[in-house]
Amino acid sequence: MKLVPLFDRVVLKQLVAEETTKSGIVLPGQAKEKPQQAEVIAVGPGGVVDGKEIKMQVKPGDKVIYSKYSGTEVKVEEEDYIIVKQNDILAVIE
Amino acid sequence: MKLVPLFDRVVLKQLVAEETTKSGIVLPGQAKEKPQQAEVIAVGPGGVVDGKEIKMQVKPGDKVIYSKYSGTEVKVEEEDYIIVKQNDILAVIE
Amino acid sequence: MKLVPLFDRVVLKQLVAEETTKSGIVLPGQAKEKPQQAEVIAVGPGGVVDGKEIKMQVKPGDKVIYSKYSGTEVKVEEEDYIIVKQNDILAVIE
Amino acid sequence: MKLVPLFDRVVLKQLVAEETTKSGIVLPGQAKEKPQQAEVIAVGPGGVVDGKEIKMQVKPGDKVIYSKYSGTEVKVEEEDYIIVKQNDILAVIE
Amino acid sequence: MKLVPLFDRVVLKQLVAEETTKSGIVLPGQAKEKPQQAEVIAVGPGGVVDGKEIKMQVKPGDKVIYSKYSGTEVKVEEEDYIIVKQNDILAVIE
Amino acid sequence: MKLVPLFDRVVLKQLVAEETTKSGIVLPGQAKEKPQQAEVIAVGPGGVVDGKEIKMQVKPGDKVIYSKYSGTEVKVEEEDYIIVKQNDILAVIE
Amino acid sequence: MKLVPLFDRVVLKQLVAEETTKSGIVLPGQAKEKPQQAEVIAVGPGGVVDGKEIKMQVKPGDKVIYSKYSGTEVKVEEEDYIIVKQNDILAVIE
Incomplete structure (x- = not known):
């Protein structure tokens, strides 16, 4: 069983807090818009979304x-995922 | 009797909670925007919707x-359906 | 006396609840956005509406x-009608 | 003295309730968006309004x-008028 | 000293209530959106405003x-003016 | 040290109330949207802003x-400035 | 580890208050929309964002x-960053 996102949607798996801390990223709990670190699991095909070409x-x-x-x-088969639009992804961590 | 959706609308039949659990998907009750698992029953023709070409x-x-x-x-002939715009579908489950 | 809708507007006559029940469609009273079954009485000419071509x-x-x-x-001559934009029509019942 | 509407605006004269009743149209007082019967007095030139060609x-x-x-x-010379955009006119009564 | 409006803005001088009454126009005090009678003092150059050509x-x-x-x-040199966008002008009084 | 505005932004220096009064402009304190008199200090390059060409x-x-x-x-080096978009400038005073 | 912003996003590092004061810029605490001085750390590639070409x-x-x-x-490796869209940058300080 697999989630195949439509359009410009992206399936994310949130990285657990412990791992996050180890990697040196701490998300401030008091921020109004809580940023989150996650791994990309599946990516939609993009294409024309709402009249606009999206790569x-x-x-x-x-x-x-x-x-x-x-x-x-x-939650799919006991795993939690988050489905976002690509535009809700702020940055890639390299 | 049959529902024929207009434009980019899609007729869905919600999968019952029991079946959902068996298939391993559990929808978190506390989520603000409740995601739902459903089967596609009928699909509109797409075309130009609100000035934009939609496939x-x-x-x-x-x-x-x-x-x-x-x-x-x-509810049609004792069956419940949900009519959504295609853009409200987040992902296909394969 | 006749209602001739402008642009993409459509004149509807709501089907009475009794007829609705006989035809097997029951509209859930608790739904936040109440769907309605109706018959189309008159249809606007479409054309360019708000800068977009509408058929x-x-x-x-x-x-x-x-x-x-x-x-x-x-209400026209003791009959109640509803005037909607075509985009507010979700599906045709066949 | 005359009101000359700009763009897609239309000057209307509301038909009095008595005449309305005689013509068989009764406007439901409990409706949230009150429809109104009126006669068109003056019509703007249309043209490009907000970047869109309007006829x-x-x-x-x-x-x-x-x-x-x-x-x-x-109110002009003891007469009440209403100025609307053409798009606020739902239907013509014939 | 002179006000030169930018883009599609228009400088108006509100006609005083007395003159307004004499000319036969009475503005209803209870209207939610109060219409106003005024004289045009200065007119912006128009042109492309927010991506749209405005004449x-x-x-x-x-x-x-x-x-x-x-x-x-x-208020300029003891005179009150109002600066509006041309689209906020509903009609010309002739 | 100098503020160089991006896009269609403009750096303004508010004219002090005393000077404002001398020049004959009094800003009504009770107005909901307070207009302000200011001098233009720096002007962005314009160009394509939000998909629209702005001069x-x-x-x-x-x-x-x-x-x-x-x-x-x-506040830069003890001087207060205001950064606005050009479209928030209503008129030039000549 | 490095933050690589997508689209028109920009990674900023807020300049500390002490340094800010030394450079002569004081941010008024009572302003409703608090402006901030920061250094640009990383810049997204731009390109077509929401259907519009952004440089x-x-x-x-x-x-x-x-x-x-x-x-x-x-917060990445004990350093705080802010990710904004380029359009939220008001001016460059030279």
């Missing part, structure tokens, strides 16, 4: 910072 | 995750 | 599901 | 249904 | 009805 | 009326 | 004034 810039395996509140949480 | 990406029989609050519930 | 997809006599709250109720 | 579809003398709350009431 | 349709000396709440009041 | 119409040294609440106040 | 106008090392509330704060 996908991220790929599975990328680690990214995204805006939590724009995403939708789903 | 339909889903087909009857697809299982999908959608954003519940954007849809409209109807 | 009319429904015709008088069609039975449709529409979103109630987007329409405007009028 | 005027109504002419002086037409009886129309319009959405009251979008208009602006003015 | 100015009014000229200094025109008497107009405008929507009060869209304008900005300024 | 700068003001230049350093111009005295202008602007809408206060759209700007951002900054 | 990046800032480069790493630039000192800029930005609107704080549009950004998202992240």
Whole structure:
């Protein structure tokens, strides 16, 4: 069973807090818009979305910072995922 | 009697919670925007919607995750359906 | 006396609840956005509406599901009608 | 003294309730968006409005249904008028 | 000292209530959006405003009805003026 | 040290109240949207802003009326400035 | 570890208050939209964003004034950064 996102949507797997801390990224709890570190699991095909051509810039395996509140949480086979639009991804962590 | 959606609308049949659990998907009850698993029943023709060309990406029989609050519930011959815009479908489950 | 809608507007006659029940459609009373079954009475000419070319997809006599709250109720010669934009019609019932 | 509307605006004269009743149209008082019957007095030239070409579809003398709350009431030489955008006119009564 | 409006802005001088009454126009005090009678003092050059070509349709000396709440009041050399966008002018009074 | 505005932004220096009064302009304190008199200090390059070509119409040294609440106040080397978008400038004072 | 912004996003490092004061810029604490002085750390590639071609106008090392509330704060390896869209940068300080 696999989530195949439509259009410019991206399936993310949130990196757990412990791992996050180890990698040196701490997300400030008091921020109004909570940024989140996650791994890209699946990427939609892009194409014309809402009348605009969108090219996908991220790929599975990328680690990214995204805006939590724009995403939708789903649980598939005991795993939690977040589905966001690519535009809700702020930066790739290299 | 049959629902024929206009434009980019899609008729969905929500998969019952029991089946959902068996398939391994659990929808978190506390999420603000509740995602939903459903089967595609009928798909509008797409075309120019609000001045933008829209191609339909889903087909009857697809299982999908959608954003519940954007849809409209109807009951036809004792069956409940949800009519959403295709853009409210987040991902196909394969 | 006749209502001739402008642009992409459509004049609907709501099907009475009794007829609705007989035809097997029951509209859930608790839904936030109440869907409605109605018959199309008159259809505007379409054309360029708000800068966008709109083709009319429904015709008088069609039975449709529409979103109630987007329409405007009028009473002409003791008959109640609802005037909606075509985009507020979700599906045709065949 | 004469009101010459700009762009896509239309000057309307509301038909009095008595005449309205005689003509068989009763406007429901409980409707959230009160529709109104009126006669077209003057019509703007149309043309490019907000970047979009608008053709005027109504002419002086037409009886129309319009959405009251979008208009602006003015009184000229003891007569009340309403100035609306053409798009606030829902239908012509023939 | 002179106010030269930019883009599609128009400088208006509100006609005093006494003159207004004499000319037969009474503005209803209870209207939610208070219309106002004024004389055009200066007119911006128009041109491309927010990506759209705008032609100015009014000229200094025109008497107009405008929507009060869209304008900005300024006082220059003991005179009060209102600066509105041309689109806030509803009609010219001839 | 110098502020170089980006895009269609303009750096303004508010004219002090005393000078304002001398020049004959009094800003009404009770106005909901407080207009302000200021001198243009620096002007962005214009160009394509948010997909629209914008030409700068003001230049350093111009005295202008602007809408206060759209700007951002900054203090550089003990001097207060306001950075606004050109579209928040209502008129030039000549 | 490095933050690589997507599209028109820019990674900023806020200049500390002490340094800010030394450089002569004081940010008024009572301003509703708090401007902020920061250094540009990384700049997205620009390109077509939301259907519009965007060219990046800032480069790493630039000192800029930005609107704080549009950004998202992240902490990477004990350093705090802010990710903003380029359009939230008001001016470059030279």
